[in-house]
Structure formats: C-alpha cells, structure tokens
Amino acid sequence: MAGVNEMEKKLAEYKCDTNQATCLKLVRFPEDIEDESTTFHPEYSHQLFGDDEVAFGYKGLQIQLYYTAGNLSTLFKVKYSAKVTETFDCVEPDDVEGKIREIIPPGFCCNTDDFITLLEKEANFKPFGSLLHTYKVHNVEEGADLTYQIHKVDISCPGFREYHERLQTFLMWFIETASFIDVDDDRWDFFLVFEKYNKDGETLYATVGYMTVYNYYVYPDKTRPRVSQMLILPPFQGEGHGAQLLETVHRFYCNSPKVQDITAEDPSENYVKLRDFVLVKLCMALPSFSTEKLAQGFSEEMAVEAREKLKINKKHARRVYEILRLRNTDMSDEEKAREFRLEVKKRLFGPYRKNQRELTKMRKCLRPEELASHISQMDTRLQHEELEKSYQEVLAEYRRVLERLAQA
Template sequence: MEDIEAQAREWTTSSTEALKLVLAGREDEAEFSPTFTYPIFGDEELVFGYQGLEFTLKFDSTTLLPLLNVGFSKKLEELVQGNPEDPLVEVLPREELYRDSEKWNQRRLKEREEFKIPGQMVKQFQTEDSTYVIHKVAVKDAIEFHRRLQVFVLLFIEAGSYIEEDDRWDLYVVYDKETNDFCGFCTVYPYFWFKNATTHDSIESYTPLRKRISQFVVLPPYQGKGLGKNLYNAIVDECMTDEKVRQVTVEDPSEAFDDLRDRCDLARVYDQLVEDAQFKAPFDEEYINQLVERTKLTERQAIRCVEMALLHKMEIPSKAYKLQLKRRLYLRNREGLADKTSDEVKELLDGTYRKVIEDYERIMTGVKLDTQPKRVKV
C-alpha cells in the first residue's frame, strides 16, 4: 500500500507550483506564480501522470499576447490520455494563443509598436518608482484584449469566474506610463438602483444606478506600490461625479480587498465626518442614511467608517459608543445567541467587541488621518 502511494506521489504534480507566469517586456521579464489553479485543474490542484512537469504561460507585458510552453521529463503513457496543458488551453483565447516562441516574438514586437492603451484615461498618479495611468473602456470595445487578461481572474481571485460579455461591463486597466507595461485591472457593472417607491418616483430625468465592482486584480510584480488604492479611488471618484450613480458596491470581496476598501473609504469620508455636528455616539439611522446619500457607500460600509472615525477621535471609547457597537453586534448575531443565557451573551458580545476594536485599530494603522491613530483602551 505504501509503495502504491509513493508511486502516486512520484507521478503527481501541484498545478500551482508547476505553472509559472511571465510578463515579457522588450528586454526584461518578470516571473511570478499564481495564487490559485483549481478553477483550471480541479479542486485538488494536482496533475497526475507526469514527472518534471512545468507550464510557462508568458504574456507580452504591454499587449498581453499569450505564449504557452510545456515541458516534462516522463509520462505514464499507458494511463494518461491527452496533454497536461489541455485544461489551461481551454481557458485561454485559442485563436491568439501561441506555442511557437519565435512566431510569438515576431507578432508581439509588431503589436507593441502599434499598441494604444484601450479607452480614455481617467487618472494619472505617481509613486516612488514610476508614473501610472488608469484607463476606462467598455468591455464590448476591447473584447480581444479582455479575453487575453481574463485568465488572471481564475489565477488570482478565489472562486473567480469569467464574466459574460454583456454590453454594459466597464473595464479599468492600470499601466506603467514610463514602460507601457500592464499592471492590473478591474471590471465594473451598472445595476438598476431602487431604494423605495417614493425615491424612485421622484427621479424623472435619469435611471439611477448601483455600480458594482466585480473583479479586481493587481499583478504580483506591482503589488505593494499603492496601485490598488489608486484604482479603487479612481472608480469611486468617477462614480461620485456621476449623478446617475447612487451607490458603489463590491461583489464578494476578499479579506484583503475589504481592508483596502475600508482604508480608502475611511480616508475619503473622515474629514466630512469629523466636521459634522452630529458626529458622535450614539448615531441614529437618519444620520447614516444622510451619509449613505452623500458618500454613495453601502449602509454597512457607512456604519463601519463612522465607528472607525469615532474610535480614532477617542482615547477611551465612551459608554454610548460601546453600547451602540455591542447592540449592532447583537442584532447581527441574534439567531446564534437565541439559546444562550444572559451571562453567555454578555461574554460573547464582550469578546466580539474587543475583536472588532482590534481589527479597526489594525485597519486604521494604514490610513493617514488628522493624527496618528491612538492606541485605544477597550
């Protein structure tokens, strides 16, 4: 039995470890690994039947024209049918996928000379290392380009999947202005916004929208440079100036994106919060409704921003602050607390409250407000 298991391991390869991604510039290359491969190779992220298996998926760093190379030292011919790269080929644009390096290089160099970043520039910003631009284009106007980049959704977004090529999708792309290298992207979809019949009937000149951020990827070579923050803020800033957009939401955000969103939203609304005479605990539903209308945040996000802003202004949370936060936590977890004794409920709420405060402190360490965040005594 052990021999069989050892042989199986010998012929089994992690698809995530085997797949290398490369952005190829005119003279240099950046190599990195995917975070996930299960949408392509299955939940176990394993490929059976090969030894020394390697996939190299190379993209031109500007146009994202793809090249796939595959190598292995041994294959169990009697047990394995097809090719190990077949699942990967299925999710790539077949009509543009190259397997010959020389032909790929000839085409990519020609494309690079003619390439223009799709769409219109919506933002330009500088970091310590370079200048970057963000462009916006309708997916329908950049179909081929979108098909080249969409594989990054499967490789870097947990449970990510391809979007349908609906005419209403917008694509935001980030490029290094100095090198013309692709750095990341985001897809956004407009949904009909409906709050209530009274609000809807009062809007006559346009159809109100809820913009939903769907897929958001900054490639590993460009992470940690502030590109994600600038991309998110560019999208929100554009929504803020569009009267048709009444709310900005995010589809199934990861924990990392939640942190990014919290920090960006808090930094954006903090000054107007602290200048408001009603900025205090406890705050009521009408206060949150007004904030939601002004900032286009969701109700949950508005409440989190107010709670963090209040916490930042206090050295010690007030009794009113503690009670309101614990009440919110209780209402959110009421079903799970229904069979607990009052002492058990108190203990659970105290523990959850402390965790929320600690998490707020962690988030606020990455935000430049009027002063450095205080160490809060809970």
C-alpha cells in the same frame, strides 16, 4: 502487497503541485523570458486541476504562460522531464494542455521566437478607453517615481474584447471563486490600470490590474454599480494600486446623479480592508464626519451626506463612523473606551435582538423540546462571549485601517 506499494510509490513520483508547476510572467524585455526573478505563480489552480491542485503523469512539469506586459500576447508551453507513459503501460497522464486551452483564448504562440516578434510590437500598444486619473508611486529599486494611469473602457472599444479575454485568464489563478463574465451585456463597466515606462527611448505601457463593475437597475430611475471582479497583478501588489483604483472608481460614479450607491459582490476579506481604507479617506473630508460630530454618535446626517456626496450606503457609512470615532478616542481613558465599546456592541447586538424577536414568534408554533433547543442556543452568557469576541475582531480590523491611514 509489497509490489502494489512499490507501484504506488513509483506513480506518486509523477504527481506535481500545479501552483508550483504553473509559471506566469509579464514580459517587457526579451531577457525576461529566461530570468527566473520575473516568474510568479498562482495562488489557486483548483478550478482547472481539482481541489488537491495536482497534475498526474509528469515529472518536472512546467506550465509556461508568458504574456507581453502591455497587450498580453501569450506564449504557452508545457515542459516536463519525464512522462508516465514512458515507464508504465495503461496509465494515462492528465491532459494538462487541454485544461489550459479551456481558459486561454485562441491566438497564443507556442514558439519563443514568435513571441519575441510580438514583444517587439509592444510599442504600438496604447491603453484602451478614456483616462480618468494619473498618479505616481516611488519605486525604491529604481530610485524614481513611476507613473500610472487609470482608464475607463467600454467593450465596444476596438481590440478591447480580445485583450479582455487574455486579461481575465489571471482571475482563475488569483481569485478563489472566479468566473468569466458575459461581456455582451452593456451594463458592464471596465476600469484598467497601466504603468508608463521607457524602453529604448520609447514610452510603453504595462498592464497592472483591472476592475469590472455591473450597473444594476434601481427603481424608478437609478442604478447601483456593483464591483464584481478586482485584481492587481502580483508583480504590482503592495504598492497602493488597489486603493488608487477603488478611489478613482468611486469618484467616477459620484459624478453621476443616476447612481444610488456603490456595492460589491461577495467581497473578500482583502477587498473589505481596502474598501474600509478608501471610504474612511473619502469621508474624512465630509463636514458631518468632523471631530465634534463624531463625538455625538452616528447620525442620519452622516448617512445622507455619505450617500449623496460619495454614493456610500448606510451600512458602510456606519462602519466608517466607527473607525473615525476610534481614531478620535483616547482608548487609555477607561470611560471613553467604554463609551466606544458600547457604541460598537449596540450595533453588533442587532442580529441577536432579531433572533430574540424570532424566538418570541416561534413560541406559538414550536413543540416544547424544539423551543428548549432554540432557547439553549440563545444562552445569555454565550451571547456576551460571542459579542465580546466580535467586538475584539472588529477593533483589530479598525486598527489596521488606522495604521494604514497614518502611513498614507
């Protein structure tokens, strides 16, 4: 038995955390290749390496996936200090290289010199598609304003299909339930963010992030753009690019009379925070969301104006109203705080009311013991506790949006 435990211990030394082992880079200069500070790591690797995010069979495993900053030409190498087959017979290591090859398109280099040759051609890379928006962000480290551009692209744009195949590999590392899309469906719109920078006196472009939007048909003659994927690459996160991108995309669709409203597919918590901030910023300029009108409660006028001018649906318009109402409410005034609380709880109570209506219908067809179990689930005290908990969570979310708004 001791021998088995000893063997397990030795084999455990050949397990590597794949999030740590995977090293990603966006390379602008040849010296970035050896510079540890330019490396970043995935948040997730379970789609390739299983739920435990472990690769077996190597010591000191390093999966290098380096991309040129603009065109995303790729260098792929697998390094390790020892392999399990060097010590143990009949034990196979995981096919790490095979797993990575499943997601990266062909045409990558395995040699650093070849990669540097591709890096030298970056001056030829120009952003795809048509320019929608240019903005600046102050960079503290460089003590200067950096320039960014947002472009809209169609898959038919020369070279874009291959570039997109390289770009979408990042989804696997940073979006928990990511999947690749069918780009041959012409209902997809692509929006990309690029940074303009100088290298040896030349203007170059670096990829910052992107968004894909699918245009669903709405009877009889409208479309409903649905945000599918959105990713700002880690070196650029926390600089406000997500808000710039989402606002630009919203404004793009606002100009189309064919668009009913804009939605998102299975939005993450971070995306909802971002959307709250952007939509509040946009709605503040609408007459129906003026201070006087906010005090009178949520109105059909707000819902209609938000939809017609900004393509915001009624549910999101209501949320914006509540955030702006909170902004205008003196929460230290008990009466005003109570009015706000009741206004939000009235909306939150909707699902409970629906349950009550369903229960009334069920009384006719349920056996007594089944009915008793449903009634116990609808215990009034429990309802009030759940409602208060939901209210406090919503209040915290709204306050975070208002803090960001104040900083902006």
